[in-house]
Amino acid sequence: MGNMVYLKNVATLAMDTTKCTGCGLCLDVCPHNVFKMNGKSAKIADRDACMECGACSRNCPADAISVQSGVGCAAAVINSLLGRNGGECCCGPQTDSSSAPRSGGCCG
Amino acid sequence: MEKNKKNLSPADKFEFPVIQEQTSCGCGTSTAPNAVYTMPRLDQSFVSGSMTTPAGELPKVSSVLTRHDRWGTIKARLGAGRMHYIVDPGLYALGHPDAQAPILVTANYKMSFDYLRQALAGRNAWILVLDTKGINVWCAAGKGTFGTEELIQRIETSGLKKVVDHRKLILPQLGAPGVAAHQVKQFTGFKVYYGPVRAADLTDYLDAGLKATKEMRIMVFPLKDRAVLIPLELLITAKPFILVSLALLILSGILGQSGFQTNIFHDGLFAVGALACAILGGAVINPLLLPYIPGRAFSVKGLIIGLVIALGLIYLRGIDVQLWAGRAEALAWLLIIPAVSAYLAMNFTGCSTYTSLSGVKKEMRFALPLEMTAGILGLAVWITSLIMT
Numbered sequence: 270m271g272n273m274v275y276l277k278n279v280a281t282l283a284m285d286t287t288k289c290t291g292c293g294l295c296l297d298v299c300p301h302n303v304f305k306m307n308g309k310s311a312k313i314a315d316r317d318a319c320m321e322c323g324a325c326s327r328n329c330p331a332d333a334i335s336v337q338s339g340v341g342c343a344a345a346v347i348n349s350l351l352g353r354n355g356g357e358c359c360c361g362p363q364t365d366s367s368s369a370p371r372s373g374g375c376c377g
Numbered sequence: 378m379e380k381n382k383k384n385l386s387p388a389d390k391f392e393f394p395v396i397q398e399q400t401s402c403g404c405g406t407s408t409a410p411n412a413v414y415t416m417p418r419l420d421q422s423f424v425s426g427s428m429t430t431p432a433g434e435l436p437k438v439s440s441v442l443t444r445h446d447r448w449g450t451i452k453a454r455l456g457a458g459r460m461h462y463i464v465d466p467g468l469y470a471l472g473h474p475d476a477q478a479p480i481l482v483t484a485n486y487k488m489s490f491d492y493l494r495q496a497l498a499g500r501n502a503w504i505l506v507l508d509t510k511g512i513n514v515w516c517a518a519g520k521g522t523f524g525t526e527e528l529i530q531r532i533e534t535s536g537l538k539k540v541v542d543h544r545k546l547i548l549p550q551l552g553a554p555g556v557a558a559h560q561v562k563q564f565t566g567f568k569v570y571y572g573p574v575r576a577a578d579l580t581d582y583l584d585a586g587l588k589a590t591k592e593m594r595i596m597v598f599p600l601k602d603r604a605v606l607i608p609l610e611l612l613i614t615a616k617p618f619i620l621v622s623l624a625l626l627i628l629s630g631i632l633g634q635s636g637f638q639t640n641i642f643h644d645g646l647f648a649v650g651a652l653a654c655a656i657l658g659g660a661v662i663n664p665l666l667l668p669y670i671p672g673r674a675f676s677v678k679g680l681i682i683g684l685v686i687a688l689g690l691i692y693l694r695g696i697d698v699q700l701w702a703g704r705a706e707a708l709a710w711l712l713i714i715p716a717v718s719a720y721l722a723m724n725f726t727g728c729s730t731y732t733s734l735s736g737v738k739k740e741m742r743f744a745l746p747l748e749m750t751a752g753i754l755g756l757a758v759w760i761t762s763l764i765m766t
Binding site: 273274275276277279280281294296297298299300301302318319320321322323324327328330337338339340341342343344345346347 | 516518519550551553554555556557558559571574589591594595596597598667668673674675723724726727729730731732733734735736737738739740741745
């Protein structure tokens with residue numbers, strides 16, 4: 270079924286193609302095939318597929334890519350709203366082990 | 378502290394002998410650059426032997442999982458002891474690796490470690506385990522514990538440089554959000570190669586000379602991956618479900634027009650069943666049918682599932698919508714069930730492999746207030762319908 274898509278026009282991914290050295294590492298690390306090579310530099314080909322994991326910007330040696338990375342997890346957003354669990358997703362380090370199994374679902 | 382100790386006068390020593398001993402322990406010699414390497418313990422349950430290397434005695438592991446390993450995976454999937462399911466960080470030998478053998482890096486969540494070694498059946502390799510506090514690669518990379526700094530430190534403290542001749546590291550692609558490959562190269566001399574997303578593709582990747590196909594690089598979210606998350610999703614809802622069910626039973630018993638017990642049988646049990654169906658909708662049906670349910674936002678998917686369930690239950694119960702009480706009850710379930718399943722479906726964004734934080738925040742801004750309003754309003758209407766009958 271190919272790439273599943275989430276909401277349109279929300280991803281914060283941006284790229285300064287003038288800085289790009291064309292190493293292609295962003296194409297390697299992106300789990301959703303967002304980038305394509307455009308001659309000697311990379312370009313964002315499918316921004317809506319971006320899940321803001323931040324792999325591309327972290328690994329860009331030329332610092333050409335920016336994204337507000339974070340985990341797209343409603344439980345984490347609720348936790349941070351309530352100031353609970355340090356705003357962590359379910360996979361947060363557990364401070365009290367007794368409540369561990371109830372703390373959430375995502376990280377298998 | 379060291380200095381203080383040296384400068385102490387005999388009088389001080391005489392007065393506080395015990396305290397002196399204690400303070401001198403705390404600030405010890407642990408960070409000396411040529412200290413012995415930190416090796417993983419050899420007595421961990423999954424270690425099958427040991428191997429003598431220039432860096433020291435390293436634990437050996439097999440690519441075949443034991444019954445004990447499998448049982449651990451099942452327990453972790455069900456949420457039991459999930460947060461303490463760890464292996465010691467450091468260097469492990471898989472099979473009989475030599476100085477040329479590939480190095481694979483993973484997290485110290487036992488399940489991540491097991492997936493990796495299982496995928497390397499019949500291979501000889503080094504496995505470098507990072508201290509991610511028992512969290513899987515993807516989540517740990519997101520929070521930076523599977524990160525550049527830890528990797529650089531672990532390369533130094535594990536003795537890796539003494540054990541291998543080459544300078545290539547294979548990292549899971551899903552670790553990339555935490556690791557800056559160019560910085561690792563700069564500080565340690567090791568070049569990072571990002572392997573495939575799925576461990577199952579690892580042997581193909583190795584055989585192709587560390588080259589991944591496009592398919593290997595893309596994160597999908599197939600039925601199997603969605604299904605294994607269901608038990609934990611249900612587990613999270615268990616406690617709220619029991620509490621709300623008790624409340625519904627008591628409310629129906631007190632507020633209904635017949636006797637306490639009759640009311641519970643007539644209205645209360647149905648309410649509990651309806652709640653259970655709403656939870657099944659959000660926590661089971663949504664994960665299973667995720668790609669086929671209309672709507673991009675997960676809460677919209679949950680809403681649709683909830684409406685279908687509500688209409689089905691109203692029909693099955695044979696609610697008489699000619700009467701005002703019937704209309705109120707039908708309306709109550711049309712509000713409550715979609716609210717619950719939409720909320721639970723929305724929470725599944727954290728498990729999915731394609732939702733962005735910006736998207737989730739946007740979705741929650743409209744969905745969360747609606748879900749709460751519908752839930753509370755629905756409950757009020759349901760109570761009204763009890764009084765009306």
